Amino acid sequence: MSRSAALRTMARRRGKVDAAERLKLAETLLETDDLATCARCALDWLGRSAGVARGLCLVGSQESPSVLQPVATLAVRSTRAQSFTLDLETHNDPLVAATVRLEASIFGRNGRPAPRTPLESSRLIAIPLHARQALEEYPIGLLIVAPIDPEIETEAKWVAGLLGPRLTALRAAQRRQEGERRSLRERTLLYNIINAVSDPVLLTDTEGRIIVANARAEVLLSSGEDDSEGRRRAVALNNMLFSSALTRRAIEGAEPWRHELLLVDPVDGSDLLFELLSTVTVDPREGTGIVSILRNVTDLRRATQEIEENYRKLRLAEADARAERDRLDLIIDSVADPILVTDPNANIVMLNAPAERLFTVDPAAGAEARRTVQANDAHFSSFVSNLFFEPGALRRSGSIGLVDPRTGAPLPVEAISGKIVSEHGEVTATVTILHDRTEELERARLYEQLKRASSELEQKVREATAELTRQNELLRRSHFEIERASAAKSQFLANMSHEFRTPLNAILGYTSMLLKGVTGELTAHQRRNLERVDSNAHHLLAIINDILDISRIEAGKMPLTLTTFDLKDLVAEVLAEVEPIIARSQLAVTSQLAADVPQLKTDRQKVKQIVINFLTNAIKFTPRGSVEVRAGSMPDGDQIAIAVADTGIGISAEDRERIFEDFRQADNSPTREYMGAGLGLAICRRLAGMLDGAITLESEIGRGSTFTLVVPREVKRA
Amino acid sequence: MTPRRTQAAKEGKAAAAKSPLILVVDDFADNREMYSQFLQFSGFRVVEAQNGHEALEKAFGHAPNLIVMDLSLPGLDGWEATRRLKADDRTRAIPIIALTGHALAGHSKGAMDAGCDAFITKPCLPERLLEEIKSMLKG
Numbered sequence: 001m002s003r004s005a006a007l008r009t010m011a012r013r014r015g016k017v018d019a020a021e022r023l024k025l026a027e028t029l030l031e032t033d034d035l036a037t038c039a040r041c042a043l044d045w046l047g048r049s050a051g052v053a054r055g056l057c058l059v060g061s062q063e064s065p066s067v068l069q070p071v072a073t074l075a076v077r078s079t080r081a082q083s084f085t086l087d088l089e090t091h092n093d094p095l096v097a098a099t100v101r102l103e104a105s106i107f108g109r110n111g112r113p114a115p116r117t118p119l120e121s122s123r124l125i126a127i128p129l130h131a132r133q134a135l136e137e138y139p140i141g142l143l144i145v146a147p148i149d150p151e152i153e154t155e156a157k158w159v160a161g162l163l164g165p166r167l168t169a170l171r172a173a174q175r176r177q178e179g180e181r182r183s184l185r186e187r188t189l190l191y192n193i194i195n196a197v198s199d200p201v202l203l204t205d206t207e208g209r210i211i212v213a214n215a216r217a218e219v220l221l222s223s224g225e226d227d228s229e230g231r232r233r234a235v236a237l238n239n240m241l242f243s244s245a246l247t248r249r250a251i252e253g254a255e256p257w258r259h260e261l262l263l264v265d266p267v268d269g270s271d272l273l274f275e276l277l278s279t280v281t282v283d284p285r286e287g288t289g290i291v292s293i294l295r296n297v298t299d300l301r302r303a304t305q306e307i308e309e310n311y312r313k314l315r316l317a318e319a320d321a322r323a324e325r326d327r328l329d330l331i332i333d334s335v336a337d338p339i340l341v342t343d344p345n346a347n348i349v350m351l352n353a354p355a356e357r358l359f360t361v362d363p364a365a366g367a368e369a370r371r372t373v374q375a376n377d378a379h380f381s382s383f384v385s386n387l388f389f390e391p392g393a394l395r396r397s398g399s400i401g402l403v404d405p406r407t408g409a410p411l412p413v414e415a416i417s418g419k420i421v422s423e424h425g426e427v428t429a430t431v432t433i434l435h436d437r438t439e440e441l442e443r444a445r446l447y448e449q450l451k452r453a454s455s456e457l458e459q460k461v462r463e464a465t466a467e468l469t470r471q472n473e474l475l476r477r478s479h480f481e482i483e484r485a486s487a488a489k490s491q492f493l494a495n496m497s498h499e500f501r502t503p504l505n506a507i508l509g510y511t512s513m514l515l516k517g518v519t520g521e522l523t524a525h526q527r528r529n530l531e532r533v534d535s536n537a538h539h540l541l542a543i544i545n546d547i548l549d550i551s552r553i554e555a556g557k558m559p560l561t562l563t564t565f566d567l568k569d570l571v572a573e574v575l576a577e578v579e580p581i582i583a584r585s586q587l588a589v590t591s592q593l594a595a596d597v598p599q600l601k602t603d604r605q606k607v608k609q610i611v612i613n614f615l616t617n618a619i620k621f622t623p624r625g626s627v628e629v630r631a632g633s634m635p636d637g638d639q640i641a642i643a644v645a646d647t648g649i650g651i652s653a654e655d656r657e658r659i660f661e662d663f664r665q666a667d668n669s670p671t672r673e674y675m676g677a678g679l680g681l682a683i684c685r686r687l688a689g690m691l692d693g694a695i696t697l698e699s700e701i702g703r704g705s706t707f708t709l710v711v712p713r714e715v716k717r718a
Numbered sequence: 719m720t721p722r723r724t725q726a727a728k729e730g731k732a733a734a735a736k737s738p739l740i741l742v743v744d745d746f747a748d749n750r751e752m753y754s755q756f757l758q759f760s761g762f763r764v765v766e767a768q769n770g771h772e773a774l775e776k777a778f779g780h781a782p783n784l785i786v787m788d789l790s791l792p793g794l795d796g797w798e799a800t801r802r803l804k805a806d807d808r809t810r811a812i813p814i815i816a817l818t819g820h821a822l823a824g825h826s827k828g829a830m831d832a833g834c835d836a837f838i839t840k841p842c843l844p845e846r847l848l849e850e851i852k853s854m855l856k857g
Contacts, residue, residue, distance in 0.1 A: 501841055505749055509844050518755065541841055
C-alpha cells in the first residue's frame with residue numbers, strides 16, 4: 001500500500017472530522033523530520049480539529065528514554081511544562097502506570113483523580129505514544145489532553161496512533177544520525193591521534209597493501225605524481241622492504257612481532273632504522289589486517305651504540321682498574337710482611353694475606369686464637385692511633401709485641417706507619433707495614449753467641465798459641481841442646497880424629513922414612529920389625545877413618561855427590577885398585593857384567609867404596625877358589641844389582657845379621673886373624689841407605705857368600 | 719942472607735944452593751921435622767915455622783918457593799896466615815899446600831877459600847907430600 005492510500009484509508013474511518021484534514025495531518029507528520037515539530041503539529045491539529053483545550057506531549061529523551069520530557073505543548077505555559085518530567089521507573093504514579101501499561105486512561109471521572117500536570121486540569125486524558133510494532137513495545141512518550149470528551153478521546157487516540165510510530169521512527173532516525181556523527185567524530189579523532197603519533201602507523205591487508213596510513217607513514221610509503229624521481233624511488237624501495245618484512249612476519253606466525261627494518265628517508269635519502277611492531281587484527285567485517293607501527297630507532301640505535309661503546313669503555317676501564325687492583329692486591333699479598341690500611345678511626349679497611357693471619361681469626365678457631373687476634377688488634381690500633389694524635393708527623397715507626405694466633409708464639413714486629421693525606425690536607429688513611437723481627441732478634445742473639453764463641457775461641461787460640469810458643473821454645477831449646485850435644489859429639493870425634501892423626505902421621509912418616517933408608521940401610525930384622533910397625537899404624541889409621549866415616553854419616557855430614565857414570569868403568573877401576581891384594585891372594589877374581597847395564601846416576605865414590613869393601617872381604621875370607629864381581633839390571637829395570645860372590649868360608653845364619661853391626665866380625669874375634677876394624681859392612685849398609693839402596697847377603701858355611709848391593713839407577717834427591 | 723945460608727948448610731948438606739926453598743909450617747915439632755928431614759933428604763931447602771906469625775915472618779923474609787901450611791896453629795891459624803900471604807904482593811905467587819888432621823869436608827873448603835892451592839889430609843906420608851910438592855913446582 002502506498003503512503004497516500006494508507007492516509008486516505010485512515011481519513012475515511014472518521015466521520016466528523018474532514019478526511020482531508022486528517023490526510024493533511026498525516027502528510028504533515030510524515031513530512032516533518034523534527035520530533036518536537038511533529039508533536040506540536042499533532043497538538044495543534046487536535047486543538048483546531050478536535051477541540052482540545054490544553055495538551056502536552058512528553059517524549060523520552062535520547063539519552064534516557066525512560067525519562068519522559070515535554071517536547072510540545074498546547075495552551076500550556078512553557079515555563080511550567082519545562083520543569084515537568086515523568087520517570088517511567090517511578091511507581092505509584094498513575095500517569096506512569098498508564099504509560100507503561102500502554103493504556104489510554106481518563107482521569108477525573110469514575111473516582112479517578114487527575115494527577116498534577118502542567119495542564120492544571122482536574123480532568124484529562126492520557127494516551128501513551130508507542131510504535132505499535134512489537135508486543136513488548138516500549139512507550140516512547142505520553143500524550144495528555146483535556147478536557148474529557150468522547151470525541152476528543154477518539155481523535156486523540158487517532159492522533160496518538162499516528163504520532164507514536166512517527167515519533168518512534170524519528171527518534172530512531174535521530175539516534176542513527178547521532179551514531180553516525182559520533183562515529184565520524186571518533187574516526188576523525190582516531191585519525192588525528194594516529195597522525196599525531198610521530199611514528200609511522202599503518203594498517204595493511206595480508207598482502208601488504210596499505211589500508212590506513214598516518215601522515216608519517218605516508219611520507220615514507222606513498223608518493224604522488226608531482227614528487228621527484230628520487231623520492232618516488234625511495235618510496236618504492238621502502239614499500240618493497242616493508243612488504244618483504246611483512247611477508248616474513250606472516251610466515252613466522254601470528255604472535256606480536258618485532259623486527260628491525262632499515263628504510264630510506266625519501267626527503268634526504270638518509271638511512272632510517274625502524275623497529276617494526278606488527279600485530280594481526282582479525283575483524284569479521286573488514287577481514288584480517290596487520291597493524292604495523294614503525295618506531296624510529298635510528299637515534300636510539302646510535303644512542304644505544306654510543307651507550308654500548310661507553311659501556312664497553314667503562315667495562316675496559318673497569319677491567320683495567322680491576323686488573324690494576326688485582327695486581328696491587330697480588331703485590332701487596334706477595335709481600336711477606338703484613339700490610340694494613342686503616343681509616344682515620346683506626347679501623348682496618350684493607351689487609352694483605354700475611355696481615356690476615358695476624359688480625360683475622362677463623363670462626364672455627366678456639367677462644368685462645370680469638371683472644372690473641374683481639375690483643376694484636378688492640379696493640380696495632382693503639383700504635384696507629386698514636387700516629388693520628390701527632391698532627392705534624394707523617395710517619396711513625398716502633399716495635400709492637402704481637403702474637404702469632406696459629407702458634408701462640410710471640411711475634412715481635414717493627415711497625416712503620418705512614419699517613420695518606422688528601423689534596424685538602426686531611427688524613428684519609430694510614431698504611432702500616434709490619435716487619436717480623438723474630439729473625440732479626442734471633443740473628444742478633446746468634447750473632448751475640450757467635451761473638452761470645454768467637455772471643456772464647458780467640459781466647460783459646462791465644463792460650464793454645466801461647467802454649468805452643470812455650471812448647472816451641474822448649475822444643476827449640478831442647479833442639480838447640482841436642483844440636484849442641486851433636487855438634488859437641490861431632491867436634492869431639494873430629495878432634496879425636498885429629499888428635500889420633502897427628503901422632504899417627506909422625507909414626508907413619510918416620511917409619512916410612514926409615515924403611516926408605518933416609519937414615520941409612522936397615523938390617524933384615526930391623527926392616528921386618530919396622531914393617532910390622534908400619535902395618536899396624538896403617539891398620540890403626542883405617543880404624544880411625546872408619547870411625548870418622550860412621551860419625552860423619554850419623555851426623556849427616558857425609559856429602560852426597562851425584563854423577564853419571566858407567567858401571568863397567570867403575571868395576572874395572574875397583575879391580576885395578578885391589579889388584580895388589582888379588583895378586584897376593586892367588587885367587588881367580590873375575591867380573592861378569594850384563595851387556596845392557598845402563599849408566600848410573602848416583603854417588604860414584606860410595607858405590608865404589610861398597611864394592612871395594614865387598615871385594616876385599618871376599619878375598620880376605622876366601623882361602624881358595626874364586627871371587628866373581630857381577631852386575632846387571634833388576635827385573636823392574638829401575639834398579640841395578642852389583643854382587644860379589646866368593647867360594648869362601650861362608651857365614652852362619654845367626655851371624656848374617658850381626659856382621660852388619662858395628663865392630664863385629666863373624667867369629668867375634670877375627671880382627672886379629674883377618675885384620676880390619678869390623679866396621680866395613682856397618683859403613684856399607686849406611687852408605688847403601690844414603691843411596692836409597694840396600695845390601696843383601698846369601699851364604700852357606702863352607703860354600704861361600706854373595707853380597708849384593710841393590711841401588712836405584714838414579715838417586716832422586718839431590 | 720947469612721942465616722939462611724947457615725941454616726941450609728946445617729939442615730941439608732945434600733941440598734944444592736939453587737934448589738927450591740920450602741917453608742914447612744906446623745906447630746907439632748915431630749911432624750914438622752919429619753917432613754923437613756925428608757924434604758932435605760929429597761934435595762930441597764927447608765925453613766920451618768911453628769905458628770902463623772912465624773910463618774908470615776919467614777915467608778916475607780925468605781920468599782920460599784912453596785909453603786906447606788898446617789891449618790891448626792896456635793895464635794894466628796893456618797887459614798888466616800894463608801889469607802894474609804895471598805893478600806900480600808910479595809907472597810901472593812907462592813903456592814901453598816894446606817895440611818890438616820881434620821878430615822872433614824869443611825876444612826878443605828875453608829882452606830881453598832883462604833887461598834890454598836892444594837889440600838892434603840893427614841896422615842900424609844912424606845912421599846905423598848913430596849909428590850904433591852913436585853907436581854906443584856912443576857906446574
